[in-house]
Structures are given as structure tokens and as C-alpha cells.
Amino acid sequence: MNLAGKLIIQRKKLGMSQEQLxxxxxxxxxxxSKWEAGSSMPEISKLIAISELFGVSLDYLxxxxxDEDLCQSRSYGKNTVDENNEENxxxxxxxxxxxxxxRGYEYTSxxxxxxxxxxxxxFSRQLGREGVAKGIIAIGNIxxxxxxxxxxxxxxxxxxxxAIGLLSIGAFAFGLAAWGxxxxxxxxxxxxxxxxxxxxxxxIGKEIAAGVYASGKTAIGETVKGTHCLVYERGIxxxxxxxxxxxxxxxxxxxxxxxxxxxxIMYI
Numbered sequence: 001m002n003l004a005g006k007l008i009i010q011r012k013k014l015g016m017s018q019e020q021l022x023x024x025x026x027x028x029x030x031x032x033s034k035w036e037a038g039s040s041m042p043e044i045s046k047l048i049a050i051s052e053l054f055g056v057s058l059d060y061l062x063x064x065x066x067d068e069d070l071c072q073s074r075s076y077g078k079n080t081v082d083e084n085n086e087e088n089x090x091x092x093x094x095x096x097x098x099x100x101x102x103r104g105y106e107y108t109s110x111x112x113x114x115x116x117x118x119x120x121x122x123f124s125r126q127l128g129r130e131g132v133a134k135g136i137i138a139i140g141n142i143x144x145x146x147x148x149x150x151x152x153x154x155x156x157x158x159x160x161x162x163a164i165g166l167l168s169i170g171a172f173a174f175g176l177a178a179w180g181x182x183x184x185x186x187x188x189x190x191x192x193x194x195x196x197x198x199x200x201x202x203x204i205g206k207e208i209a210a211g212v213y214a215s216g217k218t219a220i221g222e223t224v225k226g227t228h229c230l231v232y233e234r235g236i237x238x239x240x241x242x243x244x245x246x247x248x249x250x251x252x253x254x255x256x257x258x259x260x261x262x263x264x265i266m267y268i
Contacts (some may be wrong), residue, residue, distance in 0.1 A: 004038040010054040025049055198258055199264040210265045218249045220265055239266055
């Protein structure tokens with residue numbers, strides 16, 4: 001029996017669909033379908049993951065002449081089967097170590113909400129799908145979830161080197177509310193901030209900008225450009241003065257945003 005047939009048998013033994021197996025391995029259902037049709041082969045890291053998931057050896061998966069039971073006990077003449085062969089065991093161990101190194105760390109919680117894993121963790125030393133975490137809480141090279149943490153993260157709440165979400169925090173942050181070295185959003189705070197309301201060392205705001213350099217319809221800072229401007233002077237300009245200025249120029253400004261802008265400008 002070839003690899004394709006063994007995959008089908010072992011998958012059905014666990015009562016798993018192709019889609020469920022694909023999810024456990026972090027791949028697409030189409031990939032599993034191609035494996036089982038014999039039109040493609042799993043890469044080495046996936047073969048190791050399959051052997052661990054099914055509880056079988058690599059010998060069983062890769063050698064057409066071997067059946068599962070034979071892999072456990074059969075011998076040929078005076079020699080034991082390859083699984084028990086010391087040389088093969090050492091080789092399999094090295095392959096296993098290499099695969100773990102390449103694969104990094106993977107975890108998917110069994111608990112699901114609307115079919116989505118509660119927690120998904122994917123760290124891989126290779127770029128590609130192996131490093132993509134998808135879950136309610138997602139952590140990985142690339143994280144996609146309600147709450148996401150990763151080098152690149154996408155979610156309602158996102159943390160990462162590059163973060164995109166409703167609330168995003170990162171070196172590069174993009175979102176409804178964004179905080180980062182470069183922040184772009186409706187409310188943006190950072191070293192360089194661009195948004196409807198922005199606060200930063202360099203701030204550009206369509207409505208309000210607050211910072212060392214501020215440019216916007218309403219601008220507060222040491223160097224300002226806009227329709228309504230307040231030049232901030234440390235030790236002279238007070239929080240109450242800034243508050244009165246904002247109330248006069250933007251009477252309908254939401255108080256939490258107003259407090260944040262005041263706190264930021266007073267801090268710098």
C-alpha cells in the first residue's frame with residue numbers, strides 16, 4: 001500500500017475529515033486531497049507531523065511494502081524490520097529533530113467557537129502557511145484573530161511589529177485606534193502619527209493634531225500649522241488652557257479623546 005492509501009486509512013481511523021486533518025496540520029483541504037489522490041507528496045515537516053498525529057512511524061508512511069502491523073513486529077530472516085534497526089532509528093531521530101527545528105512550535109486548542117480554535121499558536125522558521133496562526137486568540141509569525149500577536153498581526157485587537165486592527169499596537173500600526181512608531185488610524189498616537197485625530201512627535205490630523213510638530217484643522221504643539229492653532233510652551237501652557245482651547249474649537253469632541261490628546265501634549 002502506498003502513502004496515499006495509508007493516509008486515507010489512518011485519517012478515517014481517527015474519524016477525521018480531510019478538512020479537519022488540514023486544520024490540524026495548518027494547510028488547505030486541497031493539499032490533503034492531493035496527497036490522498038497521490039498527485040503530490042507532503043513535505044518532510046508535514047510527514048513528521050502526520051506520523052505524530054496518527055501514531056505511526058515514518059517507515060510505515062513512506063515504504064510501500066510495509067503494513068502497520070508489520071512495522072510493529074515483523075522480521076525478515078535474522079534481521080528485525082527497519083523500524084527496529086538501530087541505524088534507521090538514529091536516522092529517524094535526526095529527521096525528527098530537523099523537522100521540529102524547521103516546524104518550530106505549533107498548538108491548536110481543541111476548544112472551538114463557531115468552528116474557530118479558541119487558541120492558535122504557530123511559530124515556524126520557514127515563511128509560509130506553517131507560521132500563520134488563525135484563532136480567536138492567535139499568536140505566530142503571522143497572526144489572524146480576534147486578539148492577535150505576531151510579527152504581522154491582523155485582528156480586532158492586534159499587537160505586532162506590523163499590526164492591523166480596530167485597536168492596533170506595533171512598530172507600524174494601522175487601525176481605528178493605532179499606537180506605534182508609525183501610527184495610521186482614526187485615532188493615531190506615535191512617533192509619527194497620521195489620522196483624523198493624531199498625537200505624536202510629528203502629528204498630521206485631518207481634524208486635530210497634537211505634537212512637537214502638528215498639522216491639522218486644529219493644531220496644538222511647539223510648531224503648528226492649521227486653521228486653529230495653539231502654540232505649546234512647556235511650563236507656561238497648562239492642561240486647563242489646552243482643554244478650553246479644544247472646547248472652543250471642537251465643542252463636540254468625545255471626552256476620552258480630548259483627555260488623551262491633553263495627556264499626550266503635556267507629556268511631550
